[in-house]
Amino acid sequence: MYIEEYRNKCVSADEAVKAVRSGDWIEFCWAASIACLLDEALARRVKELNDVNIRAAVLLKPSAILESDPTGEHFTWNSWHLSGRERKLVQNGQAYYIPIKYSEVPRWLRENLQTDVVAIQVAPMDKHGYFSFGVTVSHYAAAIEKARVVIVEVNEDMPSIHGGYDHMVHISKVDYVVEGGHRGLPELPSAPASEIDKKIASYVLPEIMDGACIQLGIGGMPNALGQMIAESDLKDLGIHTEMLVDGFVDMVVAGKVNGTCKQLDRGRIVFSFAAGTQKLYEFMKNNPSLAAYPVDYTNHPCNASRNDHLISINSCLEIDLTGQVCSESAGSNMMSGSGGQLDFVEAAYNSKGGKSFICLPSTYIDKQGQVKSRIKGLMTWGSVITDTRTTVHFVVTEFGKVNLKGLSTWQRAEALISIAHPDFREELIAQAKKLKIWRQCHSG
Structure with missing residues (x-):
């Protein structure tokens, strides 16, 4: 028929x-x-x-x-x-x-x-x-x-x-x-993890407990973390994510993932779309452990947060001293997009025992070859705010991690400066003073 x-x-x-x-x-x-x-x-x-x-x-x-x-x-x-x-x-x-x-x-x-x-x-x-x-x-x-x-x-x-x-x-x-016959699929190779990526990932890994439910973004740092999880002693992990990437395959193959502790889609790896290498596409073929859903299911904070201990790991381009996060533009030049980052920042915090992590290298090199801080007094003019300062939970650089929830503006400035590159801390303190978000008794 x-x-x-x-x-x-x-x-x-x-x-x-x-x-x-x-x-x-x-x-x-x-x-x-x-x-x-x-x-x-x-x-x-x-x-x-x-x-x-x-x-x-x-x-x-x-x-x-x-x-x-x-x-x-x-x-x-x-x-x-x-x-x-x-x-x-x-x-x-x-x-x-x-x-x-x-x-x-x-x-x-x-x-x-x-x-x-x-x-x-x-x-x-x-x-x-x-x-x-x-x-x-x-x-x-x-x-x-x-x-x-x-x-x-x-x-x-x-x-x-x-x-x-x-x-x-x-x-x-x-x-x-x-x-269309046999057309293959375009591949999106995992970005190689730098030493800075590995250092950032090393601060996040201890925050993950047995039975946690993982969401990873894409890039060198999430890739490094996925590999660290695969090599760790963690067990009984679950996956509820927007994007399925190669790092998840490594975690499954290493025996770290079974989804038995999930409250939603127990035993299933939930995702909305996938992009990676042939390794990922082969893993996906008729795999009964997968559960593909439309994005209004996977990303809706009310759904994703039903899983206890939801751990969301994403990267960003810059953050200002009050905690506003830009993950999609360099000034007014669009680089990527909002995607589902805010969805999972909200979902992880609303999950019982959940945590969201915004990760970034402390510095970058601009077109003129100058080293610049990604932690700034004010956002670069024209930058798009992806995550509002009220939603951001943990922020992590290669110099440490801080939890911004509940902090006043001076506490946020102090916390973020503490994980900025040491070469820029005095400059950031001066900017914080100018913005009137620095307490003089906390000038060290």
């Missing part, structure tokens, strides 16, 4: 994208899930279409759409979260960022946003007529509910994923099927 319906809907990529009209909004790709044939077919229609808006995120490989229209005359690229490729496009005025609180995106799609076409990559259809969304579940089901046309590109290499709900689409909801 489903095979016949599948065959009736199976068309070429060029035929499928004829459904796209000028003025349409297309929900297109996220991270490792990009429909390559549909991308190329849409690019071939560039001269025929105008004012077509693409919504995508974390672009990991070149897009034919972008290459076909470098001036943005026909297609406008709108990103939920910037990869390095998209960052350059935004800075050149060729793409635009969509500010998000990631847990709210499915609701935005259902209530606020125009979605005309969904054009996404999926795993092969099963015998029941379902296509798994594979490594990206995120918000796809919500977009499909609103779309006029649903196009799926089948990638034989896309792993079929076990899930909770809204992790697949039935053939009856699909308008066109494009067979």
Whole structure:
């Protein structure tokens, strides 16, 4: 029954994208899930279409759409979260960022946003007529509910994923099927951990107890921590995260994860999307320990916080002396996006015994080759506040960790200066005095 319906809907990529009209909004790709044939077919229609808006995120490989229209005359690229490729496009005025609180995106799609076409990559259809969304579940089901046309590109290499709900689409909801053969998946290698990353991770590791539930961001420090957890004596850990990365595989293989202490999705590794190396994608194939959910489930603070001892580890770009955190921009230049960091900062603190950690190297080197402090009296002009000062819990650098909850402005300044690079502490004290957040009796 489903095979016949599948065959009736199976068309070429060029035929499928004829459904796209000028003025349409297309929900297109996220991270490792990009429909390559549909991308190329849409690019071939560039001269025929105008004012077509693409919504995508974390672009990991070149897009034919972008290459076909470098001036943005026909297609406008709108990103939920910037990869390095998209960052350059935004800075050149060729793409635009969509500010998000990631847990709210499915609701935005259902209530606020125009979605005309969904054009996404999926795993092969099963015998029941379902296509798994594979490594990206995120918000796809919500977009499909609103779309006029649903196009799926089948990638034989896309792993079929076990899930909770809204992790697949039935053939009856699909308008066109494009067979993509074996396309592989773009990889996102783990950033190598520096000595500073390892030092920061060494301050966080003692805060993790047996049976804790872990959320990791991406980058060198979370990668270092994942490896340390894999090599530690910790046991009975759980995972409830937004993004599944290679570090989690290391923890599972080392026998540290079984999820038996979780209050929500006991025994399951909960996530919303994944990006990493082939090691991760192989681990995910029909793995019954996984539970892929839409992001309004994984990231909603009320859900994630139901797990006791939720430990959230994320990084940032800079923090000011009152505790405001910027994790997404360098001044007014967007670097990445809000993502779900605030979701998990809130969730971890609301979890029984939970803790959230914002981690950052104490310094960076600017374009002029000068060393600058990431802890600042005031944020760089134009910087976006990702986490408000009232939500931030622990802050960690290579010089230590501090808990900001409940501290007054002078206490916050004193605590943050204590974990700043020693070369900048006197300067930061002077800035704190100027801002009237320094007590003279605590000038040492």
